[in-house]
Amino acid sequence: MIEIGEEEISLDRMIQRVRRNEAGAVVSFLGTVRDDGILGMEVEAFRDPALSEMEAIRQEAMSRFSLTAAEVSHRTGRLAVGESILAIVCSAAHREEAFSGCRYILEELKARAPLWKKEISSDSGGHWVEGHGR
Amino acid sequence: MIEIGEEEISLDRMIQRVRRNEAGAVVSFLGTVRDDGILGMEVEAFRDPALSEMEAIRQEAMSRFSLTAAEVSHRTGRLAVGESILAIVCSAAHREEAFSGCRYILEELKARAPLWKKEISSDSGGHWVEGHGR
């Protein structure tokens, strides 16, 4: 499952969904809004291209690392400090593949999915996080 | 929190407990009984030394990778295919530290904590998994 939405991410349900009898390892990554003296964050997506790119990345990870399952969920909209931004969950027969797959999806998503984050500061303004992805 | 016990692991609660406003990343590993043509697994621990070693490993990971929090839970007793054996959860300011800390705890635990696994096969017997840790 690939999703982009405003609702709270249910990491627990994602983990339950990727569990398989033939998988011995499940690795998950949860990205949250870190308190850097900000009030929160605003996440924006170019939704359909972002979903396609995330699905392409998921498929690459599945075949490259022989994953048994993988899910990615990215939130958009206004998020408070501590809230979830992104969750990635991968299952595989062995731990190496599950770790590598999760890391791969995370790095590729940052580089390739059309998503942006604005840090909301106390002065009712904010600034867009400088992107590195192209 | 470090724990060894017979009860089902609540990975979700572990993840909730390591979330912090100053942490931007939570990485978790869940090890489950993989279906290798076995009926299940029996996990045995030398309980107190295993708890001490797991706590020592947790502390090493906390300082080496600047983790904000880390928890480890290992089950013992008879486990069916698909059930959880082990969960490790780490939070950190950034993703690199959270991934490295989780991986470190997993590898050190396998090498250093006095725990053993027996694969239960269909013929009512089974065999102890050959250990690599000393």
Place this chain on the structure above:
Amino acid sequence: MKIKVLAFAAFGGILGREREVELEEEASVKDLLDELASIVPGFREAAFEPSGILRDYVLLMVNRKRIDPERDLSRILVEGDELAIFPPLAGG
């Protein structure tokens, strides 16, 4: 002809998230960017170097496919095309 323009992140603040621009037939991507620069305050400074070259951090899609600003600014648009303009990606 009408071209839809989508803008994200800082460019959304300047251009608005979505707008339609009326252009002559046979207009190129570069013509569209010039038109935006002439009608939207602040867009020229945000998107172009003082020398008139498109800034490095301006990324473009036509009909949801990335185009190369070095090569494809001369691409001719047709009625109903959609241009998306955004800074480097920063999700995750």
Place this chain on the structure above:
Amino acid sequence: MKIKVLAFAAFGGILGREREVELEEEASVKDLLDELASIVPGFREAAFEPSGILRDYVLLMVNRKRIDPERDLSRILVEGDELAIFPPLAGG
């Protein structure tokens, strides 16, 4: 004197998970292992090479601290000591 013996994994199957062994005063870890070999069927074959050397995969703790079978088999035990015997670790 009485020494407690804990055994895990395959050694638990041979020795039982926990037992007490009665030894002469001043007995060493090696004496304890020899006593186990003489009273418990199968333990000698499981723990020792045919040459009489302790097998590589036999790991030992005295009072929950690991001891080195190369160096510490001559260690003298005292009443109430606890020996743990187990194969290489295999958790996780």
